[in-house]
Amino acid sequence: MIIALAQLNYHIGNFGCNQSAITWAIQDAKNRGADLVIFAELAIGGYPAKDLLRSGAFLDQCEAAVVEIAKQCQDIACIIGAPVRNTTGKGKPLFNAALFIAEGKVQRVVHKGLLPDYDVFDEYRYFQPAETFGCIRYKEQTIALTICEDLWNIATPKLYRRNPMDALREENPDIIINIAASPFSYNHLRERMAVLVAHAQQTQAPLLYLNHVGAHTDIIFDGRSIVLDAAGECVDMMASFEEDLKCYELKDGTVTPLHETPAVQPPLDTPLIHQALLLGIRDYFSKSGFKKAVVGLSGGIDSAVVAALACEALGPENVMAVLMPSVYSSDHSVTDALDLVHNTGCHHEIIPIQPMADAFNQGLERSFSGLAPDLTEENIQARIRGTLLMAFANKRGYILLNTSNKSEAAVGYGTLYGDMAGALGVIGDVYKTQVYKLAGYINRERLVIPEHTIIKPPSAELRPGQKDSDSLPEYELLDAVLFQYIENEKSAAQIIALGFDEDLVHRVISLVDKAEFKRFQAPPILRVSSKAFGAGRSMPLVARYPL
Numbered sequence: 001m002i003i004a005l006a007q008l009n010y011h012i013g014n015f016g017c018n019q020s021a022i023t024w025a026i027q028d029a030k031n032r033g034a035d036l037v038i039f040a041e042l043a044i045g046g047y048p049a050k051d052l053l054r055s056g057a058f059l060d061q062c063e064a065a066v067v068e069i070a071k072q073c074q075d076i077a078c079i080i081g082a083p084v085r086n087t088t089g090k091g092k093p094l095f096n097a098a099l100f101i102a103e104g105k106v107q108r109v110v111h112k113g114l115l116p117d118y119d120v121f122d123e124y125r126y127f128q129p130a131e132t133f134g135c136i137r138y139k140e141q142t143i144a145l146t147i148c149e150d151l152w153n154i155a156t157p158k159l160y161r162r163n164p165m166d167a168l169r170e171e172n173p174d175i176i177i178n179i180a181a182s183p184f185s186y187n188h189l190r191e192r193m194a195v196l197v198a199h200a201q202q203t204q205a206p207l208l209y210l211n212h213v214g215a216h217t218d219i220i221f222d223g224r225s226i227v228l229d230a231a232g233e234c235v236d237m238m239a240s241f242e243e244d245l246k247c248y249e250l251k252d253g254t255v256t257p258l259h260e261t262p263a264v265q266p267p268l269d270t271p272l273i274h275q276a277l278l279l280g281i282r283d284y285f286s287k288s289g290f291k292k293a294v295v296g297l298s299g300g301i302d303s304a305v306v307a308a309l310a311c312e313a314l315g316p317e318n319v320m321a322v323l324m325p326s327v328y329s330s331d332h333s334v335t336d337a338l339d340l341v342h343n344t345g346c347h348h349e350i351i352p353i354q355p356m357a358d359a360f361n362q363g364l365e366r367s368f369s370g371l372a373p374d375l376t377e378e379n380i381q382a383r384i385r386g387t388l389l390m391a392f393a394n395k396r397g398y399i400l401l402n403t404s405n406k407s408e409a410a411v412g413y414g415t416l417y418g419d420m421a422g423a424l425g426v427i428g429d430v431y432k433t434q435v436y437k438l439a440g441y442i443n444r445e446r447l448v449i450p451e452h453t454i455i456k457p458p459s460a461e462l463r464p465g466q467k468d469s470d471s472l473p474e475y476e477l478l479d480a481v482l483f484q485y486i487e488n489e490k491s492a493a494q495i496i497a498l499g500f501d502e503d504l505v506h507r508v509i510s511l512v513d514k515a516e517f518k519r520f521q522a523p524p525i526l527r528v529s530s531k532a533f534g535a536g537r538s539m540p541l542v543a544r545y546p547l
């Protein structure tokens with residue numbers, strides 16, 4: 001049996017576009033002699049379709065799409081993920097299903113048993129879990145057909161009481177197929193491979209794992225679909241962050257790629273994050289119908305990295321950098337920013353903000369008489385910049401890219417309605433220390449991020465001689481504590497037990513907790529870690545904590 005894996009970039013709710021891609025893949029698989037073509041979890045409709053799954057019209061379109069696909073599956077079979085209405089009258093209104101289509105109609109509907117509701121996942125909101133599990137048969141092969149999380153109950157401690165593979169293994173499957181929607185995070189890939197290898201080895205059967213590729217606002221799918229042999233050895237890995245279609249022959253319990261398979265090197269974190277952010281920016285723009293971006297360029301590292309990524313993702317001709325010096329801006333603020341403009345080839349404008357800051361301060365003079373200048377006036381500068389950038393967005397149809405990094409977002413080091421403005425947080429899940437690594441990687445072949453931008457001490461330049469280190473611990477230390485608190489979800493006591501200074505840990509945790517109100521108003525952030533701010537870290541806003 002020849003099996004094609006179609007790793008596609010879907011557009012949530014864009015049925016026309018998804019249908020064309022699926023039709024093309026079915027045709028391509030047929031041309032290559034495939035007997036079966038496989039598409040990802042909830043390929044019909046897209047993942048995560050969220051509350052669109054509550055719309056009858058959306059579900060009708062999903063059903064219509066399945067009918068169209070079935071018509072194309074006369075001389076080829078197909079497995080595809082789709083939401084399916086629950087007609088049992090019990091439980092949630094939908095199943096998250098894998099449809100097995102052959103001879104022009106849906107032959108079997110397999111329901112997902114384990115529904116993730118942690119981190120960014122919210123499947124119990126919509127779907128009823130499967131109660132029973134059984135293999136499907138096709139061309140004399142017994143296939144354990146599973147849907148993403150169905151394979152994930154092997155961690156200790158176990159997340160669920162059931163393990164669908166325990167039932168499926170009793171039928172001695174010839175192959176395990178897993179259709180997935182497994183979002184990228186740089187620290188998720190090893191875990192994913194370990195889960196798949198364990199199943200191939202336990203079942204002693206080859207495993208075909210098919211993932212989505214493409215970004216949907218914050219969530220980025222990396223593709224990297226995986227083929228394992230019955231010993232759990234990796235036979236092939238499909239393209240990273242790109243669409244791909246590959247064919248494999250399944251014969252006598254062995255799966256053989258029908259193409260050259262170059263050796264796969266274990267990927268490094270920084271190049272992966274770089275690729276993920278490019279795809280995140282590109283898909284946000286293309287799927288929302290925008291072409292051009294605007295960025296406030298300060299001469300600092302964060303805006304330089306965001307501007308460089310935007311130039312690479314969208315083309316420098318589609319990026320406008322706005323330089324907005326104030327009286328507190330150093331000379332190098334403008335010269336470093338101009339160097340980046342020169343290195344990337346993007347457009348730029350220089351708008352000094354002092355006249356506007358003076359006008360604000362004069363306007364407030366009477367109201368604030370007798371009160372010493374403080375953060376208020378500093379924040380006015382950040383808000384003038386935010387206002388000007390949004391004016392560019394409004395007048396010229398640009399999208400404003402936000403430049404806050406994860407360290408700042410964590411401790412609330414940013415001004416509401418000022419530098420926190422923007423449609424998409426490009427590096428909001430990248431700690432400051434990782435931003436430097438990203439800058440080094442962007443410069444790997446030629447100088448893009450100016451050398452001086454990289455070596456100078458970070459500063460908000462909102463008052464004379466200001467440095468980030470005046471108000472924050474050194475970033476190496478700050479990021480190490482933040483990682484333990486946010487990604488590893490450790491308590492203050494546990495972090496202190498790791499050897500960090502007690503006062504520092506309490507201070508950092510208190511800053512993080514107190515800044516929840518800011519993150520509620522922040523733009524969506526491209527998720528590249530296992531714990532990003534946004535949907536995957538849900539905290540109460542009005543509450544008394546730390547506990």
Ligand SMILES: Nc1ncnc2c1ncn2[C@@H]1O[C@H](COP(=O)(O)OP(=O)(O)OC[C@H]2O[C@@H]([n+]3cccc(C(=O)O)c3)[C@H](O)[C@@H]2O)[C@@H](O)[C@H]1O
Nearest residue numbers: 375379382408412413414415416418419459460462471517
């Ligand atoms: N729990 C709560 N729920 C809802 N709102 C709450 C709140 N607590 C305070 N607030 C409101 O928020 C206001 C304070 O927030 P906000 O106005 O943003 O200002 P604030 O946090 O006081 O100051 C901004 C901070 O960000 C730093 N910054 C600014 C710009 C750029 C950079 C950089 O280098 O990246 C750093 C700056 O140095 C300063 O430390 C309060 O006046 C209050 O109105």
Ligand SMILES: Nc1ncnc2c1ncn2[C@@H]1O[C@H](COP(=O)(O)OP(=O)(O)OP(=O)(O)O)[C@@H](O)[C@H]1O
Nearest residue numbers: 296297298300301302303322323324325403419460
């Ligand atoms: N002089 C400026 N000209 C243009 N934009 C600015 C300027 N100063 C700040 N910004 C915008 O506000 C954001 C916050 O910048 P700020 O300099 O306060 O600290 P930062 O977070 O360290 O960022 P960066 O490393 O980009 O300077 C910047 O990333 C930039 O988008």
Ligand SMILES: NC(=O)CC[C@H](N)C(=O)O
Nearest residue numbers: 116148149152181182183
């Ligand atoms: N769609 C899913 O079931 C995804 C959950 C899974 N554990 C993953 O991230 O790979």
